[in-house]
Amino acid sequence: MKLMRIGAPGQERPAILHEDGTRRDLSSVVEDITGAALTAAGLWRIGEVDPLSLPVLDPEARVGPCIGRVGKIMCIGLNYADHAAEAGMDLPEEPILFMKATSAICGPNDPLIIPKGSTATDWEVELGVVIGKTARYVDEAEAMEHVAGYCLVNDVSERDFQQKRSGQWVKGKSADSFGPLGPWMVTRDEIADPQALPMWLEVDGHRYQDGSTATMVFGVAHLVSYLSQFMTLEPGDVIFTGTPPGVGMGQKPDPVYLRPGQTLRLGIEGLGEQCQTTVPWDAV
Template structure:
């Protein structure tokens, strides 16, 4: 299934994308798409619904983050061999783990806002892993059974905050709007091989990132197992699993986002995001 949440910010309704690519309303079946709907049992129940019986949604509504009330938003750094090479860094011996503030979560096509004082805001297309059941000290062999599904994530990063203002990566990762997720949450059963997915990102129509999850240093199963050794993963947690080469910081000369830029990014089978970049706006 391709699960979505659609509507105005804070007023999203649950839905799904049917086999014809049409949006169907799920609000008559479930209240929302959240942790309670991510277990294998709950997903099997949703999967038994005859899609044609669900109301069609007309027009082109906004898509929100396809999961409500995300608990943890975890990132993995330097997880593609070709990205580590472009950064001039050795491949890490263990996964680099950081946190993105859940307040940075953003709809897949919502505007990206440059933070106040931004000098080096960068893009990163990434595979997102949505946890479906509690995972604590799980083995690599069992790890994928704890995954509900997958999604596209843009792990936006302010490099000067991340790398030039102390060792805490989190400072450059959790700015408002720096976590577009979606458009869909694609359930695990629809992804035949998560280590053979193509990723791409375009800036103003020019291809910047082209990659494949084949070049991950640590596989999805390894990541889920590894992170579960240090924290309990709960249903509704999201892990962003690293980015392929082509980020702005790795280009010569470097290129960072500015007001008026537009981003288009996606992953095979998981959908596409499009974002306009806007200047900082005080709340």
């Protein structure tokens, strides 16, 4: 199943994307696409409904973030071997963890806001893993049972805030609009192998990132298990699993960063595409 949220910010309605391309209103089935709907019981309830029996939503309506009321966003740094090489850094012996504020979440096609004082806003196409079952001290062999599905995410980053302003990476990761989710969440059963998904990102038509989840250092099962050793993962939590090479920071001979008026397009096979236009902080 492909689950979506459709409508203006704060007024999104839960929806399922039918195979004919129509967005069908799930409001009569679930309140929203949040933790409760993402459990095994919640997904079973949605799966029992004939989408053709549901009302069709306006095809021109805004697509919201595919998950509502996210509890936490956990992110993994330097999780692609080729990206670590691009950054000139050694591969980590264990996953590098940081968090992104949930206030950064936005729709997949919402404006990307360049923060006040930013000179180094960057892009990162990533696979998002959505938790569907509480995970606490989970073995890797059982980890995938705790995954509800997957979505496309853009881990937008301000590199100067991240690297030159002292302390944790989170301050360079959490500005408004720095966490587009969607357009939809695909349930786990529809992705045969999350470690074999082509992914790409373009800025103004130029392809900067063209990679695959196959080059992850730590795969999805390992990440779910690893995170669960340090914190409880709950239904509706999202893991940003890292990015392949081609970020602006890694361009040679000089880094390339975003400026207002540019257009980003990005996608992962089976998980749809996003399109964002950059705007200055004082234009919204």
